[in-house]
Amino acid sequence: MELCKVEICELERKHVSKVRKLIREIFPSWHAYYAEKAINNHKILVAKIEDEIVGFIQFKIVNLGINVGHIYYMGVKPEYRRRGIGRALVIRAEEHMKSKVECFIASTQEDNIPVLRLFKSLGYVCTTWRDAYKILRDLGADLEDEYDLMWRIYDYDDVVLLKLNRRLKI
Numbered sequence: 001m002e003l004c005k006v007e008i009c010e011l012e013r014k015h016v017s018k019v020r021k022l023i024r025e026i027f028p029s030w031h032a033y034y035a036e037k038a039i040n041n042h043k044i045l046v047a048k049i050e051d052e053i054v055g056f057i058q059f060k061i062v063n064l065g066i067n068v069g070h071i072y073y074m075g076v077k078p079e080y081r082r083r084g085i086g087r088a089l090v091i092r093a094e095e096h097m098k099s100k101v102e103c104f105i106a107s108t109q110e111d112n113i114p115v116l117r118l119f120k121s122l123g124y125v126c127t128t129w130r131d132a133y134k135i136l137r138d139l140g141a142d143l144e145d146e147y148d149l150m151w152r153i154y155d156y157d158d159v160v161l162l163k164l165n166r167r168l169k170i
């Protein structure tokens with residue numbers, strides 16, 4: 001399948017149930033619970049092929065004294081993976097946030113090789129919550145410590161993926 005047949009667009013109300021179904025197909029129940037909950041308070045882009053929802057990404061801008069673009073859950077239907085859809089979703093999410101944020105942040109489990117490679121291929125560095133906290137504090141974030149960062153963006157996975165937007169390079 002060619003990537004040009006895939007359309008990336010904002011989630012429409014009529015597609016919410018399809019995204020919920022996709023989330024339950026992709027994630028175990030614990031993660032599915034949080035990903036479904038996030039539908040209500042995150043921006044969501046979907047990847048569509050004709051009328052089928054084959055992927056999604058959740059993100060939002062969080063103000064920590066500086067604006068941070070937080071990428072939360074994303075997923076692509078197993079039969080549509082390795083065709084560039086995941087990468088296209090991250091790039092489009094970044095485009096939505098890039099005029100307003102100092103950096104982009106995501107997290108994943110240390111054994112999630114697809115996510116680690118995907119984000120590294122887009123210029124993200126892999127770091128710890130402690131180091132991410134220090135980097136954000138140096139950028140001007142108003143944070144007490146790494147736990148404050150995890151609490152404020154409501155994220156907690158093993159490995160942090162961080163990319164500065166425009167001004168600085170890590």
Ligand SMILES: CC(C)(COP(=O)(O)OP(=O)(O)OC[C@H]1O[C@@H](n2cnc3c(N)ncnc32)[C@H](O)[C@@H]1OP(=O)(O)O)[C@@H](O)C(=O)NCCC(=O)NCCS
Nearest residue numbers: 072073074075076081082083084085086087114115117118
């Ligand atoms: C992570 C995920 C969204 C990637 O979606 P995708 O559409 O397959 O990703 P892409 O085709 O855009 O891949 C982009 C790059 O990521 C890396 N990658 C993706 N899948 C990979 C795999 N199975 N093994 C190794 N690297 C992989 C590669 O570097 C790839 O580039 P390449 O194909 O040019 O080598 C998908 O694997 C998925 O839905 N996983 C289950 C859900 C999940 O873990 N979500 C993340 C936590 S919220």
